[in-house]
Amino acid sequence: MITGGLAFIAVLLVTAGYVLGARRARGREQGLQTSLDERNEKLLLAEHELLRRSNLDPVTELPVQQSFQEFLEREWRRAARARVPVSIIMIEVDHFRAYNDRVGKPQGDACLKAVADALKKPLHRPGDFLARYGAGKFGAVLGGTDVGGAMGLAEKIKGEVDALKLPNPASTTGTYVTLTLGVASVTPDREAAWQDIELIAIAERNLALAREAGRNRVGFEDPAAAPNL
Secondary structure, eight states, X not given: OHHHHHHHHHHHHHHHHHHHHHHHHHXXXXXXXXXXXXXXXXXXXXHHHHHHHHSBOTTTOOBOHHHHHHHHHHHHHHHHHHTXXXXXXXXXXXXXXXXXXXXXXXXXXXXXXXXXXXHHTTOOSTTEEEEEOSSSEEEEEEEXXXXXXXXXXXXXXXXXXXXXXXXXXXXXXXXXXXXEEEEEEEXXXXXXXXXXXXXXXXXXXXXXXXHHTTSSSEEEOOGGGSOOO
């Protein structure tokens, strides 16, 4: 009886040791995955900051168009590997050329800086990248974001600038500085070639359609109608 009891206890101890070992192994695996996720996020933030600082626009202190395209290419390739969406928003200050001509370049630059600071507020995730894209234009890359998320961010961006209530004496759209935005989104195929120009072209086309519809609005494509990028 004693021997049988000792054997049973030994089996329990072995089983308990196995269960404890398995739990520890799972814990180590989860810890490693968490560490890997944290490391990847830090790398993405570092990459983002490096690109941001590499070539800044002196007026807005934002990255320039080349950095935007480089970041978009990186996000495109990452999205293709992970099979997740990537979106972009093209942003235009309405009637900016007329505004600049009316009030002068120094005040025009001050307007752009105020708009850029407002755009930064909703775009603060590791996969977000904001750049100055032209005279009165900006571009945003939204990594891991589908068209619904991109539309929501575009509306937030527009709302931030609307809230500034910057007077625009040259506008035929409204009393204040307003934005027109074009959104594009796609989930790249793993085998797809790098297609930044097509994605940008879709956003530019949607921006043009919103402009033609009266400005001061967000234009977007139906994802089902998007080309196979």
